[in-house]
Amino acid sequence: MTHSNCPRCGGRLARDNDSGRCAPCQAAERDRLSAPPVVPPSFWEHEPVRQALTERHLGRVIRAYRCHPYHGRVALPQTVVAGWLGITQPQLSRVENGPPLVYLDRLAHWAKLLCVPAQKLWFRLPDQHCWTDASLMGGATDGPHDEDQVPEQGGRAALAVNVEAPSQGGGATDRRRFNVLAALAGLAAGGHTYLLPGPPDRAPGNIGMEQVRLASSLVDDLRRADAAAGADLLCDVAIQAHARLSTWAAQATYSREVGDALQSALADLSIEAAWLAIDAERRPEARPYLHEAITRARIADDPRVEVRALTHLSLLIRESQPGESLHCAEAALRVSAGWATPRLTTLLHLRRAHAYAVLRDASAFSREMSKARQELDRGAHDDDQGFVHFVNAQELNGIEGISYLALGRPARAVQSLRAIPANPSPGHRRNQVYYAVRLSEAAHRQGDVNEAARIALDALPAVGQINSKRVTQHLAQMRWNLAASRHATKTTRQFVDAYDWAVSL
Incomplete structure (x- = not known):
């Protein structure tokens, strides 16, 4: 046997050493x-x-x-x-x-x-200070920017919440957390670290319009990040920022004008926290935020914020209290009469249509869907609020499809859900994946287990990237439905195996 050296310490190995390590190194690594x-x-x-x-x-x-x-x-x-x-x-x-x-x-x-x-590494570790990195502050990134990227305005760092994955592959692995950090980047860039998760910094004793604008911009950032990646990681960010800002507002001083604007901004942040809780399937946490938002909106005499809160409350209670859901949508229509844009009115009629479907009132459902289509055909408007950006043909077909599921008409549900465009913009990706999973459910309820499995299998990779528990729970239910099917096929087994392998990692 020839002499050799220990690869760990470089020491000379004895002729009879066949382990490839010297004795001290073996002892050090027992x-x-x-x-x-x-x-x-x-x-x-x-x-x-x-x-x-x-x-x-x-x-x-x-x-x-x-x-x-x-x-x-x-x-x-x-x-x-x-x-x-x-x-x-x-x-x-x-x-x-x-x-x-x-x-x-x-x-x-x-x-x-x-x-x-x-x-x-090609991804960032959680303890890295990513929000100080140039790639999150509007500088160069590893991949191409989406056309909807936020431009730099008013000295505030641009937030690349819709950055595409690098072409080399692998960049999508940290896209979900990237969106979270991008939502935080504006706070850190503006020096407002007292709103960030973690030990609180000392907040200013006086609130001005600059701080109110910060809270409003944070809502916009959270909304864009959520549309691209879902709510699971963002929910706690929004709740933390809301708690910090609410506590600060209760202790600081400000003018009457700033106070009204602050109430509206806090109400908006409450609504966003509620929506993220809904999408993360943390629904019990959502309702208090919406009630708070309605109260703050009325204090500030801000009907637009009140309508947003009522629209989300209608969504939240649709399954458990469909009658109350109808009343919330009707109240929103009443409050917004005279100034509502077509897309807002479309959304409110869709809320009512789905609630009627849960109540099994097919006639009223059809009536509300017709009104929604008429409003959507009127097109976008310069006064559209940010929270209605997702109201388009995809959303109308999606709500129609899942409403037909609630009415027990899976064939019509399949027809509506198949009409959804195949290539939505990145900002609407989460909703498109959600409706793809519901299409799988509709196909299964129609009796076509093979098609249900094929659709679910196609959606599986995207579900792992959008970070929405509302979506993942529907897919998990499809897994159990297909695994329990008496008509198992090669495709159903392939989906079940792929799903089990994905969740085991």
């Missing part, structure tokens, strides 16, 4: 069954590791890590590394040999566990 070893910086320059990092595939990075010469002549077993990662050996095998991971929380956790240098 606890490797419970935790990864500490590796030198040169470890990450090994060509297979460098190549895997370049490919933006964490599974291949883990495989290159296991097979690194630093560990000796024999690669680390998958069972050992799987134990570090908190998964099973078969799961690790699928991670190493399957498609790249797309869930940032898993990527970040494993990268930190293995101590991969942050500068070598």
Whole structure:
């Protein structure tokens, strides 16, 4: 046997040493069954590791890590590394040999566990101060900007909440958290860190219009980020900012003019927090925010904010209290009479149509849908409020489709949901995926399990990226429906297996 050196410390190995490690290094790493070893910086320059990092595939990075010469002549077993990662050996095998991971929380956790240098990663770790990075402040980014990106205005940093994934692949992995950090970027850029999650900074003792405009702009940022990525990560951000701003408003001083504007801004933030709670399936948390918003809107004598709150309240209670949902939409129509734009009126008629469907009143449902179509045909208006940006033909067909499901008419539901455009703008992606999952449900209720599985399988990758528990719960129900079907097919089994594999990672 020839002499060789220990790859860990460089020491000379004895002729009869067949482990590939010297005795001190073996002793130093006897606890490797419970935790990864500490590796030198040169470890990450090994060509297979460098190549895997370049490919933006964490599974291949883990495989290159296991097979690194630093560990000796024999690669680390998958069972050992799987134990570090908190998964099973078969799961690790699928991670190493399957498609790249797309869930940032898993990527970040494993990268930190293995101590991969942050500068070598293609995504940002949670403890990095991303909101100070140039790419979040309107500077260069890894990928092309969406046409709806927010321009820089009034000295406030532009928030790239709709940035597309890099063409090299892998950039979509941190898009969901990127949207959250982008929503926070405006606060940090403006020096208003006392509204950020974490230990509170000292807030100014006086509130002026600048701070009111900040609260209003935060709502806009949250709305855009939510449209692109869903609510699960954003909900707590909105709740935290609302709590900070409400506490500050109760303690600070301000003029009567600022006070009215502040009430409206706080009401708007309450509405956004409520909507994010609805989409995150945290519905019990939403109602108090909407009641607060209605109260603040009336104090400020702001009917536009009151109508927004009533519109969201109608949505929130539609399934549990459809009669009250109708009354909320009717009240919103009454308050907005004389100034409502066509798209706002369309939305209110859609709210009433769906509530009538839940009540199984097909005639009233059809009447409200006809009114909604007539209003939508009148087109957009310069006075459209931001919260009605999603009201378009896709939304009308989607509401019609799920209303037909509530009426027990799945064939008509399939017809309406299939009419939804296949390629919506990025800002409407979440709703398009939601309606795709509901189309799968309609096909299943119609008796076409094979088509239901095919639609659900096509939607599965997108569902993992939009971060909306309202959507994921519908897809989970489809998984159980198809798994329990007596008419299992190759496609249904393929979807169930793909779904189970996705949630196991």
